[in-house]
Amino acid sequence: MTKHKLWRFLFYFLITAAAIVFLIPVYLVLITSLKDPGAINLNSTWQLPKVWYWQSFAEAWDLLAPKFVNSLILTVSATLLSAFFGSMNGYILSKWRFPGANIIFPLMLFGMFIPYQSILIPLFKFLRDTGLYGGLPGLILVHVVYGLPITTLIFRNFYAEIPDDMLEAAKVDGASFFGIYSKIIFPLSISGFVVVIIWQFTQVWNEFLFAVVLTKNNSQPITVALAQLAGGEAVKWNLPMAGAILTALPTLLVYIVLGRYFIRGLLAGSIKG
Amino acid sequence: MNKQRKIPTFWRFLPFWLPAFIIYSLFIVWPLLNAVGYSLFEWKGLQRGGFIGLDNFVRLLTTEPWRSNLWRAFKHNIFFFIGTMLVQNTMALFFASILHSLKRGRQFWQNLFFMPHLLATVLVGFLWNLILNPLFGPLNKALKMLGLGILAQPWLGQPLTALPSILVVNAWAWMGFPMMLFLANLGSIPASYLEAAELDGATGFQIFRYIQLPLLRPSIIIVTVLTFIGNFNAFELVFVMAGSDGSPGGATDVLGTFFYRTAFGTGQDAISMGSSLAVIMFIFIATSSVLFLKLASKEKVVYD
Numbered sequence: 417m418t419k420h421k422l423w424r425f426l427f428y429f430l431i432t433a434a435a436i437v438f439l440i441p442v443y444l445v446l447i448t449s450l451k452d453p454g455a456i457n458l459n460s461t462w463q464l465p466k467v468w469y470w471q472s473f474a475e476a477w478d479l480l481a482p483k484f485v486n487s488l489i490l491t492v493s494a495t496l497l498s499a500f501f502g503s504m505n506g507y508i509l510s511k512w513r514f515p516g517a518n519i520i521f522p523l524m525l526f527g528m529f530i531p532y533q534s535i536l537i538p539l540f541k542f543l544r545d546t547g548l549y550g551g552l553p554g555l556i557l558v559h560v561v562y563g564l565p566i567t568t569l570i571f572r573n574f575y576a577e578i579p580d581d582m583l584e585a586a587k588v589d590g591a592s593f594f595g596i597y598s599k600i601i602f603p604l605s606i607s608g609f610v611v612v613i614i615w616q617f618t619q620v621w622n623e624f625l626f627a628v629v630l631t632k633n634n635s636q637p638i639t640v641a642l643a644q645l646a647g648g649e650a651v652k653w654n655l656p657m658a659g660a661i662l663t664a665l666p667t668l669l670v671y672i673v674l675g676r677y678f679i680r681g682l683l684a685g686s687i688k689g
Numbered sequence: 690m691n692k693q694r695k696i697p698t699f700w701r702f703l704p705f706w707l708p709a710f711i712i713y714s715l716f717i718v719w720p721l722l723n724a725v726g727y728s729l730f731e732w733k734g735l736q737r738g739g740f741i742g743l744d745n746f747v748r749l750l751t752t753e754p755w756r757s758n759l760w761r762a763f764k765h766n767i768f769f770f771i772g773t774m775l776v777q778n779t780m781a782l783f784f785a786s787i788l789h790s791l792k793r794g795r796q797f798w799q800n801l802f803f804m805p806h807l808l809a810t811v812l813v814g815f816l817w818n819l820i821l822n823p824l825f826g827p828l829n830k831a832l833k834m835l836g837l838g839i840l841a842q843p844w845l846g847q848p849l850t851a852l853p854s855i856l857v858v859n860a861w862a863w864m865g866f867p868m869m870l871f872l873a874n875l876g877s878i879p880a881s882y883l884e885a886a887e888l889d890g891a892t893g894f895q896i897f898r899y900i901q902l903p904l905l906r907p908s909i910i911i912v913t914v915l916t917f918i919g920n921f922n923a924f925e926l927v928f929v930m931a932g933s934d935g936s937p938g939g940a941t942d943v944l945g946t947f948f949y950r951t952a953f954g955t956g957q958d959a960i961s962m963g964s965s966l967a968v969i970m971f972i973f974i975a976t977s978s979v980l981f982l983k984l985a986s987k988e989k990v991v992y993d
Contacts, residue, residue, distance in 0.1 A: 423893065427787045434784065435801050438861070441816055442804075444827060461827045501709060514702040520710065527717050529978045531922045533948045534971040537963055538723035539716065561716040564709070622809035624925045629953070639811045643929065646815040653819065660812045667807040675800060682873035 449473070449657035456653050472658035476645075480659055482634075483641035487621060488666070490552055490637055494559035495616040499609055501560070502567025507601050509568070510575040511583055512593075521572070527565035532625055540629060550632035558630065559620045567612050574608040575601065610674045611681035618667050638663050721971065727964035733957050745965040755962070759969075761939055762947040769856055769943065770920040777860035778867050778912055782905075785871035786897055799872065803865035810862065814929030817858045821845055845930060848940035855930050855941060862926070863919075867912045874908035875901060910985045914978055921974050924949065944970055 448456065449472055451465040477484075508514070509521050539558065540549065548554030578601070586596050624639045631637065642663055646656040671678075728745050731738030749755045784802060788795050805813065820828050823843035832841045844854045878901060886896050924945030927935075933950050935942025948970065952963025 427790070431784065431787055431798055435798065438801055438805065441820060441861075444820065445816060457825075461825075461830060505709060508702065512702060524713065526975075527713070529918060529975045530717060530721060531918075531967070531970050531974055533922070533924070533945060533952075534724055534967040535717065535720035537727065537952055537960060537967065538720035542715075542720060542723075557712075558716060561713060564713065618807055622811075624809070624811050624928075639809050642809065642815075643811045646811075656815060660808075660816065663812060664808050668804075671800075671803070671807055675803075676796070679799070679869060679873050679876065682869060 445657050445660055448653050449661055451654055453652040453654050469654070472654040473662070476655055476658040476662055479645065479655075480638060480641055480662060483636055483638040484662065486552060486635055487637040487639070490556055490559070491617055491621045491666070494556045494563065494620045495613055497556070497560045498563030498567050498616055499612045502564055502612060503571045503602070503605060503609070504597070505564065505568040506571025506573075506575050507597055510572045511578075511580070511601075521568075524565050524568050527562065528569075532562075536625070536629060543630060549630065550635060552631070552635045555626060555630050555635070555637075558626055559623070562626075563616050563619070567616065570612055570615075571605065571608055574605055578604055607677050607681035609681075610677040614670060614674055614678055617670050621667050724964045724967050724971075727960055728968050730961065732960040735960070745961045746969070749962060749965050749969070758939075758942070758947055759966070762935075762942050762944045765852060765941070765943045766921050766923070768852065769859075769923060770917060772853070772856045773860060773863075773916055773920055774913070776856065777864050778916060780860065781864045781867035781912070782871050782909075784864070785868045785875060786901065788868075789872060789875040790893075799869070802868055805862045806865040808862065810925040811929055813858065813862045814926050817854075817861075818845070818930055821854060846937055848937055851931060851937055851940045855927060858930070859923075859926055867908075867916075870908045870912055871905060874905050878904050910982070913985075914981060917981070918974060918978060921970065 444461070447464055448461075450468050450470070452467060452469040453472075455466065455469075505524070509517055543549040543554045543558075548557065582600060583596055586600055591599065621637075622639060623637075624643065627637045628640050628643075631640070642656070642659055645659050729740060729742060731741045731744075749759060784798075788798050788802075791798070808816075820826050821844040823829060823841075823846060826844075828844070829841035832838060842850055845851050882900055882904075883896055886900055891899070922945060923943050927941055927943055927946050928949065931937075931941040931946075933946045935946055944966075948963060948966050951966055952959055956962070
């Protein structure tokens with residue numbers, strides 16, 4: 417029993433140490449964003465600000481607000497669309513085994529193995545030729561398409577767990593394709609949606625390569641603007657730090673609201689392959 | 690209902706998958722085929738020249754400086770993959786098994802370790818650039834405060850430590866996700882297995898090694914494949930922390946930055962060489978992932 421207690425102590429010690437390593441950068445961001453730019457220097461890096469200086473947040477917000485809105489439009493539409501289409505695909509592929517399904521599913525998964533770089537030049541040209549280059553709709557479309565393989569995979573595995581008898585019974589009762597989807601499949605897949613939404617929201621919100629190559633100035637998402645804000649050598653730390661916090665808020669919020677269902681959803685779907 | 694029955698199943702479902710299929714083909718398959726096409730031609734800026742077969746590939750693989758740049762970047766990617774498996778994923782498994790054994794407060798620790806995963810890579814890179822800065826970075830300052838000043842380094846400024854530093858930062862940012870997958874997998878192992886082993890007098894380590902670890906196979910496979918794909922795609926963090934030129938002295942150059950420099954640089958042959966490199970990267974990642982999945986899925990785990 418004492419040995420058991422010793423282990424337990426060791427475990428808590430280890431995760432506490434790790435937690436400190438995980439929290440230190442966050443602590444530094446928070447305190448630096450709240451310091452007067454004149455008061456930022458090496459000797460007081462670790463100290464709390466003497467005067468709480470909220471001005472940086474207002475300044476960062478003024479600079480980033482339009483890009484923040486771009487990111488919000490981009491992320492919400494791309495997340496919802498790819499989640500919805502992914503769940504429809506998963507439903508068809510797992511419950512309506514039609515001829516050709518065995519070809520289409522691997523072909524969709526194939527998309528997960530494509531390095532973004534491989535298709536970047538042709539994609540850029542294609543978007544330019546179709547007039548979609550530079551704006552948000554083009555980037556939304558790209559994120560929806562590149563999100564589909566993973567969302568389809570998660571939903572397909574998720575729906576494989578739903579007994580076929582349940583759907584057969586509904587079919588006998590005369591429920592249509594969409595009837596079954598909206599009355600049975602959709603309500604049962606809420607935790608699948610949680611996993612997909614958390615995954616897609618963080619992916620799309622944080623994505624940089626597509627964003628920097630495929631959008632022009634006014635439609636740039638916040639990651640591109642933040643990279644520019646943080647890029648200069650002479651920048652005062654307080655401003656990018658405040659911008660960093662503003663940028664992180666939406667993903668944190670999504671996780672705070674939906675996070676408790678995340679493990680449950682992962683358990684139900686994505687780890688079976 | 691009756692009317693529907695008469696239509697063959699193939700045609701009946703066409704409307705449901707065809708639109709997705711067309712869009713998917715336009716945005717994924719078509720660009721990929723195009724990349725292959727571009728790589729077979731000579732390019733001068735945006736002007737396409739004549740068909741030259743595999744000449745671009747030959748040039749990339751056999752002439753300098755292409756050849757040594759490609760190999761250097763490739764080796765760095767391999768290093769990054771192995772390092773990430775050892776550092777990030779081992780840590781993830783370790784913390785997942787600790788958290789799984791906790792009776793209280795698991796949610797709190799879980800959220801804490803997952804948090805960096807929610808931050809944009811651009812932001813993570815910028816943040817750690819400041820922390821690692823040799824002149825005014827808090828890491829070196831902290832080391833000096835602890836009397837370990839001798840360990841203070843220009844972390845990103847010297848070839849020996851630059852890539853390992855980025856690797857550790859990447860592990861910091863990503864560990865939460867594999868940890869979550871392992872946690873979910875651990876949760877799916879029936880408690881009766883562990884109780885039976887405990888009754889037989891197995892130690893905590895034996896339970897982990899002989900019962901949990903073999904049953905973690907599904908998540909280990911997924912994590913390995915995701916790590917592999919992610920690392921050979923690695924670009925953002927390296928770009929933010931070390932720029933696209935692989936500084937210092939090419940020590941951080943990976944395939945992603947090498948490609949970015951080639952394809953979006955000022956060279957007249959940007960499109961031909963960029964596309965050839967893209968095709969090589971694709972073939973390598975796709976074949977290795979498929980091979981690995983084939984090998985890994987030969988035996989399946991059955992719980993009952």
